[in-house]
Amino acid sequence: MAEPILSIQGLHKSFGGVTATDNVHLDVLDGETHAVIGPNGAGKTTLISQLSGALKPDAGRILFEGNNIVGQPAHKRSHIGLARSFQITSVFMEMTVLDNVALAVQAHDGHSFRFWTPARASKNLTDPAMACLKQVGLESRANDTASVMSHGERRQLEIAMALATKPKLLLLDEPMAGMGPDESARMVETLKSLSGKTMLLVEHDMDAVFALADRISVLVYGQVIATGTPDEVRADENVRHAYLGEAA
Amino acid sequence: MANLETTQNSQMPDNWTSLFTATGWANLILLVGLALVPTIAYYTGHPFWIDISTRLVILAIAAVSLNLVLGYGGMISFGHAAFLGIGAYAVGVPAYHATYGEFEAIASYNGFFQFGLAIAVAALFALITGAICLRTKGVHFIMITMAFGQMVYFAIVSIETYGGDDGLVIDTRSEFPGLDLSNPIALYALCFISLLVVLYIVHRLVNSRFGMVIQGAKGNAERMNAIGFNAYIYQLTAYVISGAICGYAGALLGNFTTFISPEMMDWSRSGELMFMVILGGAAYLLGPVFGAVAFILLEEILSGFTLYWHLPFGIILILSVLFVKGGMSGLLSRLGKRDG
Numbered sequence: 001m002a003e004p005i006l007s008i009q010g011l012h013k014s015f016g017g018v019t020a021t022d023n024v025h026l027d028v029l030d031g032e033t034h035a036v037i038g039p040n041g042a043g044k045t046t047l048i049s050q051l052s053g054a055l056k057p058d059a060g061r062i063l064f065e066g067n068n069i070v071g072q073p074a075h076k077r078s079h080i081g082l083a084r085s086f087q088i089t090s091v092f093m094e095m096t097v098l099d100n101v102a103l104a105v106q107a108h109d110g111h112s113f114r115f116w117t118p119a120r121a122s123k124n125l126t127d128p129a130m131a132c133l134k135q136v137g138l139e140s141r142a143n144d145t146a147s148v149m150s151h152g153e154r155r156q157l158e159i160a161m162a163l164a165t166k167p168k169l170l171l172l173d174e175p176m177a178g179m180g181p182d183e184s185a186r187m188v189e190t191l192k193s194l195s196g197k198t199m200l201l202v203e204h205d206m207d208a209v210f211a212l213a214d215r216i217s218v219l220v221y222g223q224v225i226a227t228g229t230p231d232e233v234r235a236d237e238n239v240r241h242a243y244l245g246e247a248a
Numbered sequence: 249m250a251n252l253e254t255t256q257n258s259q260m261p262d263n264w265t266s267l268f269t270a271t272g273w274a275n276l277i278l279l280v281g282l283a284l285v286p287t288i289a290y291y292t293g294h295p296f297w298i299d300i301s302t303r304l305v306i307l308a309i310a311a312v313s314l315n316l317v318l319g320y321g322g323m324i325s326f327g328h329a330a331f332l333g334i335g336a337y338a339v340g341v342p343a344y345h346a347t348y349g350e351f352e353a354i355a356s357y358n359g360f361f362q363f364g365l366a367i368a369v370a371a372l373f374a375l376i377t378g379a380i381c382l383r384t385k386g387v388h389f390i391m392i393t394m395a396f397g398q399m400v401y402f403a404i405v406s407i408e409t410y411g412g413d414d415g416l417v418i419d420t421r422s423e424f425p426g427l428d429l430s431n432p433i434a435l436y437a438l439c440f441i442s443l444l445v446v447l448y449i450v451h452r453l454v455n456s457r458f459g460m461v462i463q464g465a466k467g468n469a470e471r472m473n474a475i476g477f478n479a480y481i482y483q484l485t486a487y488v489i490s491g492a493i494c495g496y497a498g499a500l501l502g503n504f505t506t507f508i509s510p511e512m513m514d515w516s517r518s519g520e521l522m523f524m525v526i527l528g529g530a531a532y533l534l535g536p537v538f539g540a541v542a543f544i545l546l547e548e549i550l551s552g553f554t555l556y557w558h559l560p561f562g563i564i565l566i567l568s569v570l571f572v573k574g575g576m577s578g579l580l581s582r583l584g585k586r587d588g
């Protein structure tokens with residue numbers, strides 16, 4: 001594999017007395033699926049939010065393709081190729097599925113100070129949006145309102161919206177959260193079908209992680225205690241003690 | 249195959265077929281009624297109706313402008329009456345100086361100048377205050393828009409030249425070539441056509457790419473930022489457009505009342521505009537127009553019974569917010585679906 005596309009160096013973030021990110025060093029290599037696992041409250045979401053620009057780190061650097069992006073607002077980071085999904089489903093509930101994705105396409109199709117021509121009539125938006133919906137298997141739901149979709153479908157929609165921004169790196173925060181086994185299996189298939197996409201995947205579902213990840217980092221109390229291939233991580237004493245052991 | 253069909257159907261919205269729904273009929277009746285009823289009443293010797301309709305239509309324009317930010321954009325502005333006031337004073341102040349001297353630069357009866365001034369000053373005020381207000385969210389946004397509104401109110405009260413608290417009489421209405429605004433029918437025609445134009449503008453806006461952005465930012469700005477939008481500058485633009493339209497409505501209002509006072513921009517006036525939007529149907533194009541009709545009718549009827557008509561008024565608003573999702577227009581569209 002190649003150069004790291006993302007290199008996190010000495011990242012710190014605390015909320016009052018709680019240290020949510022504690023001197024984190026982590027590299028994501030171009031093309032890999034890098035999973036981040038860790039118990040509840042380990043700081044996984046906080047880490048993703050600092051990468052996406054929703055939260056500002058207290059210290060440290062985030063190098064994306066070699067450039068330090070700390071200080072760039074979230075919307076700018078989307079334009080250099082970072083896309084995130086949210087642990088708590090975040091879609092535009094009142095809009096149709098197609099409009100949700102078309103809006104993500106629109107964000108990357110020039111400025112939106114276009115006041116007169118109907119957006120929904122624009123093939124430049126709807127065609128790529130439909131293509132993304134196909135990728136996640138939602139094309140038949142294109143004209144349904146997001147609010148009538150099932151939880152699992154909305155999670156798929158989140159992925160489609162992220163894909164519509166043509167990201168170089170996908171930041172996925174527990175895409176299987178709250179899903180039943182069938183829905184989870186479908187999501188694993190969807191993510192597998194994106195092979196070649198570089199992903200930082202936060203996930204609790206161990207089966208999913210071991211099915212998808214090229215490498216795994218284990219986060220506990222804000223610290224990365226191990227990074228390696230799935231087999232290495234499984235064999236790691238610290239990890240067994242701090243995390244996997246607890247689960248078993 | 250079935251998928252393909254649904255896609256194609258939905259790509260023809262706003263077409264002729266959509267006119268023949270309950271909503272379509274109601275909208276048509278509303279607009280035709282607003283065009284005909286006061287005109288017929290006027291020519292059959294009931295000038296009262298054209299007065300009330302002129303006020304209604306002007307308030308409807310203001311409410312439509314508020315709907316752009318409140319209904320479609322989720323920005324709950326509690327200060328829109330300030331824009332109405334600014335627009336009215338943009339007519340009154342130049343007219344005052346044209347009559348009594350001083351401030352030669354702005355002294356004018358010219359309608360294009362006055363209306364242009366109303367739009368420009370309202371837009372500028374929206375730009376400055378919006379830039380600040382939009383840094384806050386939720387209740388803070390509501391409170392700070394209201395605070396800016398009250399600031400304008402007190403600023404005008406403190407200017408003795410323009411009558412302070414007592415207000416200012418506009419002796420001469422805005423002058424347009426070939427249009428005499430002291431003729432009630434001419435004034436009403438201008439207001440009604442303005443309403444149609446504003447409705448069309450808002451219709452185009454909310455369906456444009458710009459419109460999709462402000463509707464997306466409504467309630468989910470974090471998501472918008474994550475997919476790559478700087479939601480703030482689009483919301484600010486919407487706020488400026490809304491303020492400009494409301495300023496224009498204010499210029500009409502000044503011409504209608506020919507008496508302007510700070511009372512026009514009191515916070516309770518802003519509340520009335522919100523009432524129209526919410527009762528009529530936020531985020532429905534004609535919702536605020538229905539709301540303005542309901543407001544004017546309720547005001548006429550209730551104020552006949554009691555001095556304290558704001559009380560039953562408030563109760564109706566609370567009930568409609570609690571029980572009628574989407575206001576009158578929302579109700580109509582659900583009725584239509586049940587039929588169809």
Ligand SMILES: Nc1ncnc2c1ncn2[C@@H]1O[C@H](COP(=O)(O)OP(=O)(O)OP(=O)(O)O)[C@@H](O)[C@H]1O
Binds near residue numbers: 019020041042047
């Ligand atoms: N906005 C905040 N304000 C204060 N504390 C916070 C905030 N966000 C997170 N925290 C705290 O930081 C720590 C890490 O939280 P975070 O949400 O990143 O964990 P997580 O690994 O994503 O957990 P989970 O598996 O439950 O999603 C927790 O102790 C949490 O309470």
Ligand SMILES: [Mg+2]
Binds near residue numbers: 044045046087
């Ligand atoms: Mg989390």
